[in-house]
């Protein structure tokens with residue numbers, strides 16, 4: 001069946017569908033945009049591919065899933081009774097080690113490194129503690 005929309009229209013529709021995704025980093029992106037912050041999301045040239053790069057402020061922001069990155073004292077970060085808890089504990093510990101290594105590397109390159117956890121992000125909310133340094137760096 002032929003598409004009832006032109007190519008361009010279809011592209012715009014698909015874009016808006018993606019924008020409505022509820023992934024934590026998309027919610028963070030929406031909040032940052034609402035605050036008129038300038039950022040990049042394609043950061044594969046940086047160690048650990050940070051979720052957000054604020055180039056002018058030489059600042060990066062990671063949005064971490066609580067489970068995969070082992071958020072301390074967080075309900076979502078707790079390894080639940082899995083069939084093989086040792087496997088998951090080891091895997092998440094490796095992720096945490098990598099996160100620390102990446103952060104050290106970025107700092108040694110002169111970047112300020114911030115992390116926001118999945119559980120800290122509301123529907124359209126990012127903690128002020130996280131936004132403050134970014135807003136200050138911009139002004």
Ligand SMILES: [Zn+2]
Pocket residue numbers: 066071074075076077117118119120
């Ligand atoms: Zn958490």
